[in-house]
């Protein structure tokens with residue numbers, strides 16, 4: 664199992680987050696995308712992984728006012744829509760990376 668820690672977490676601008684991983688892999692996420700993939704029980708069925716949030720309902724200008732480290736394994740975001748219960752483990756974040764290297768079918772898997 665891949666288990667990487669970030670060595671740098673940076674808010675690039677209002678709507679994007681950048682993570683540099685300890686293996687020097689770089690992930691860029693929009694907060695909209697992170698919000699759409701919130702792993703909390705309200706947004707995702709804990710057992711089936713089925714999404715309970717309609718991605719269409721998450722505005723493109725979603726931002727995060729606050730990001731907090733949770734222990735040394737996760738980050739929690741407070742999103743501009745007021746939602747802030749999701750705990751994003753580093754493992755989950757790494758899986759969410761959609762750079763060409765991580766996405767088996769670039770351009771076709773997302774959207």
Ligand SMILES: [Zn+2]
Nearest residue numbers: 701703706749
């Ligand atoms: Zn959530």
Ligand SMILES: [Zn+2]
Nearest residue numbers: 760761762765
């Ligand atoms: Zn990647």
